[in-house]
Amino acid sequence: MLAIWQIIAITLLAFLVPIDKYGLTFGLRWPLITAFVMGLILGDMQTALYLGGTLQLMALGVASIGGSSVPEYSTAAIIATTIAVTTGGGTEAGLAIGIPVAMLGVQLDVFAKIINGFFVRKAQTFAADNNFAAMERTLLIGPVIMGLTAAIPVFIAIQLGPEVVDRILEITPQWFTDGLNIAGRLLPAVGIALLLNYMPVKKYVFYLLLGFFFAAYLDVPILGVTIIGLVVSLKFFSDNKDKLFGQTGDAATTGGLEDE
Numbered sequence: 001m002l003a004i005w006q007i008i009a010i011t012l013l014a015f016l017v018p019i020d021k022y023g024l025t026f027g028l029r030w031p032l033i034t035a036f037v038m039g040l041i042l043g044d045m046q047t048a049l050y051l052g053g054t055l056q057l058m059a060l061g062v063a064s065i066g067g068s069s070v071p072e073y074s075t076a077a078i079i080a081t082t083i084a085v086t087t088g089g090g091t092e093a094g095l096a097i098g099i100p101v102a103m104l105g106v107q108l109d110v111f112a113k114i115i116n117g118f119f120v121r122k123a124q125t126f127a128a129d130n131n132f133a134a135m136e137r138t139l140l141i142g143p144v145i146m147g148l149t150a151a152i153p154v155f156i157a158i159q160l161g162p163e164v165v166d167r168i169l170e171i172t173p174q175w176f177t178d179g180l181n182i183a184g185r186l187l188p189a190v191g192i193a194l195l196l197n198y199m200p201v202k203k204y205v206f207y208l209l210l211g212f213f214f215a216a217y218l219d220v221p222i223l224g225v226t227i228i229g230l231v232v233s234l235k236f237f238s239d240n241k242d243k244l245f246g247q248t249g250d251a252a253t254t255g256g257l258e259d260e
Contacts, residue, residue, distance in 0.1 A: 001086070002082075002158060007159070009041050010078060010154060011151050011155045012151075013034065013078060014150040014153075014155070015147035015148070016147065017147075018109075018149055018150050019143045019146055019147050021146075022143075029074055031052050031055035031056045031058075031059055031074045032049070032052040032053055032055075032056040034077045035055070038052075038081040038082070039081070042081060042082070042085045042086075044085045047084050047091065048081045048085075051077060051091055051094055054091070055074075055076055055077045055095075055102075056073070057192065058071075058073055059073040060192055060194065072108075072109070072150060075102060075150045076102035078098075078154055079098040079101045079154060080097065080098030081094060083097045083157075086158075101153055101154075109149060111149070112145045112146050112148075116142045116146070119145075120139070122138050123135045207229070210232075
């Protein structure tokens with residue numbers, strides 16, 4: 001059972017996530033960072049980072065461009081970690097509840113932006129009347145509304161308690177739970193695929209295949225693959241730094257002993 005201070009801390013964290021996404025940019029908009037904070041609050045860093053890493057992969061390549069609304073995976077990290085730790089249902093139960101909440105965040109985000117449009121127009125009216133103090137106070141309502149789009153569903157979810165959540169999981173059809181689990185495993189691949197669309201994969205596809213070979217067939221852990229990639233990157237940079245910076249071998253020696 002959560003302590004009162006934990007409920008307050010989790011709700012406050014959820015409130016800050018949308019504000020950070022659209023303004024502060026401290027990193028809470030990334031599920032892994034949010035999950036890290038959740039690990040500190042709940043005292044289970046391993047579960048929190050596992051869920052945060054999984055949801056971070058889902059979020060790769062997903063961006064709110066041009067005012068579009070996207071799933072709130074950081075909010076999902078808060079819900080998923082809370083459910084996984086407090087109910088003992090494991091990461092699958094956490095994701096089964098967290099992912100639908102992330103999808104619900106899309107509708108709540110749209111609703112909040114519609115309401116904020118009214119306050120922005122009101123602030124413009126105050127600005128036209130040179131009432132800048134009222135304009136500033138009106139504009140502060142926007143972040144509060146955005147914060148509530150995450151804080152309210154998170155507070156309701158954690159206030160249901162482990163028993164209620166367990167009951168919901170019991171009456172949830174098995175086909176529905178299996179579908180969510182499958183979607184949870186597929187979404188990270190979709191996120192990576194979206195990310196690769198913005199990278200020069202065709203030019204360096206052999207590096208991608210090499211990393212896949214190490215991970216899939218040699219069972220090299222992700223940290224090992226990362227170290228291998230770092231070594232290859234440093235070697236590539238060392239061999240091509242003159243070309244990368246538009247310098248030739250002769251230009252690189254300008255100002256050396258021969259010039260003196």
